Every structure is written in C-alpha cells, then in structure tokens.
Amino acid sequence: MSREERKNMIEFITKMRELNKEQLLYMTDAEIEHIYNQTYYHHEEIAE
Template identity: 80%
Template sequence: MSRAERKNMIEFIEKVKGIAREQLMYMTDAEIEHIYNQTYYHYEEIAE
C-alpha cells in the first residue's frame, strides 16, 4: 500500500468511525485495510 493510500484510509476511518489517529498510526497496513474495508462497506450500505 502506498503512503497516500494509507493516509486516505486513515482519514476516512477517523471521520466515519471516530478512531483516533494515534491508534491508527501504530497499526499494520493489513489492520488498516481491514478496518477501512469494514467501515467503507457499512458506510456504502447506509448511503444506498
């Protein structure tokens, strides 16, 4: 994952899920991607 992708994922998770950036910064790329995918899927379901 590129830095830009990770940054965008973290910003999305912060806004939608309310997890502090400090917590997210110490997570692995896989953990960030997992949280992002779950959050985005849920957010997409609500938007429809």
C-alpha cells in the same frame, strides 16, 4: 500500500468512525485495510 493510500484510508476511517489517528498509526497496513473495508462497506450500505 503506498503512503498516500494509507494516509487517505486513515483520514476516511477517522471521519466515519470514532477512532483516534494515533491508534491507527501503530497498526499494520493489513489492519488499516481491514478497518477501512469494514467502514467503507458499512457506510455504503447506509447510503443505499
């Protein structure tokens, strides 16, 4: 994952969930992607 992708994912996660950016900075790319996917699909379901 590129730095820009990771940055965008972290920004989205912190806007949609009550997670601190510092908590996310120490996670692996795979962990960030997993949390992002969960958050995105949850948000998408609510929007429908």
